[in-house]
Amino acid sequence: MPEIKTNNLTHTFGKGGENALTVLEDIDLTFESGSFNSIIGTSGCGKSTLLKMMAGLFDPSDGAMTLDGTVIHGTDRRRGMVFQQDAVFPWMTVAKNISYGPRLRGASKAQQAEIEAKWTEMVGLKGFEDRWPRELSGGMRKRVDIGRVYANDPDVLLMDEPFGALDAQTKERMQSDLLQTWNQTKKTVIFVTHDIEEAIFLSDKIVVLSSRPGRVHHIEEVSLPRPRTDDMRLTEEFLEIKRRLWAMLDH
Template sequence: MPTISFTGVSRDFALKTGEFHALDRVSLDIHDGEFITVVGPSGCGKSTLMNIAAGLLDATGGTVTVDGEPVHGPSPERGVIFQQYALFPWMTVRKNVEFGLRIAGVGRRERAKTAGRIIDLVGLGDFADALPKTLSGGMKQRCAIARAYAVDPKVLLMDEPFGALDALTRVQMQDSLLETWSRDRRTVMFITHDVDEAVYLANRVVVMAARPGRIHRVIPVDLPYPRTEEMRLSGEFAELRREVWNAVYHQPASSERTTP
């Protein structure tokens, strides 16, 4: 059974000019431990699809299941990480990471133990008592990832989490995320607009087409882990990048549909 299964998922939005068909019968299975990246042109519905999986939006048609159970609203089993860090500025790194555990009723000693382990896992052990305003952008995003990890979610849903970072920090965060993922192999659905990032991280790259949003291609990435700087410069990587780039930017003309 797939960990995440989209079956015929559609989503419409009401506009002043009519009804915008954002997603059109999207079907996709993401299996246990897979790292899936989703890429596509602007307006293809990448974030909408993830928000439906997160339970933040309802599908107009079709179903989404996690471990066979229909998604009806948010759940701790689905950790969600956005481009904005959304940290509590008055809380230290430790307190931010403990927050979800405290809401879940976990005792103080167990909270501290779990938070300490996860903070070390993302490389913030020396900054556990620092406030977010003293952290770099990459460190803030590591804190956000640690907070999602702390509640032990079944899957991670990540919506362009590195989009606001500079190029060097972005590469470092990609490596850090893969190092963390390689230790526990959680199921990851990662939204990005960056083709290089999509190829570097993924087991499979899902390429979406826009207006209406739908699956255009699913491209396997047959590169071994761990991924390395040398791999980024390899001919195999360049060929996969070219294949994904062409799938994203050389699609048939869209068939946007609105209902007056």
């Protein structure tokens, strides 16, 4: 069953007003349940806007967006979002950051401990449970962010350039680790990035948006085998997709 669908989705900020700005137009997309999808496009084409609407932070001005056939309206634990800036609470330890959502919903101490143990391990932070965010590197804080969203057990993970601020090596490690976590949980992921190589490495499907107003310019189905390994980045198939997508983006 298709998980997230957009139908003729258009979004105009300040619709009807003098400064109305249409950022997305006629977006028809389907993201299958359990798939890994990326959205790429030039700066300002509406990627974050699209993701925020999927999170339910605001409604599209026209058209609809559905999750399993139900119109998305408002935020919901089923749709977890990792923002570009890390959203780690500085006054909570790694473990308490990770179990924040379940704690808010009244999880028992034992349930919290179980979630903390599972997700600190899954995101590679075992041994750092009692550390404070100020004691972590940027990549580790990103891991906390990802663990915290996963700990809420969402059906859909929305990630807005989560690795954008990381150095190349850390980024590649984070990508491999993310795929491993994804493989174990098979949540639907929608991942926004500027980085073509990152999109190819991670995804089943890449949506290329045109410049503002963002429209669906191209959909690339990536058939590289899984599990993905770093040496695939140098294969002819990978490079061919990279060249094709590169030529499509205005840069």
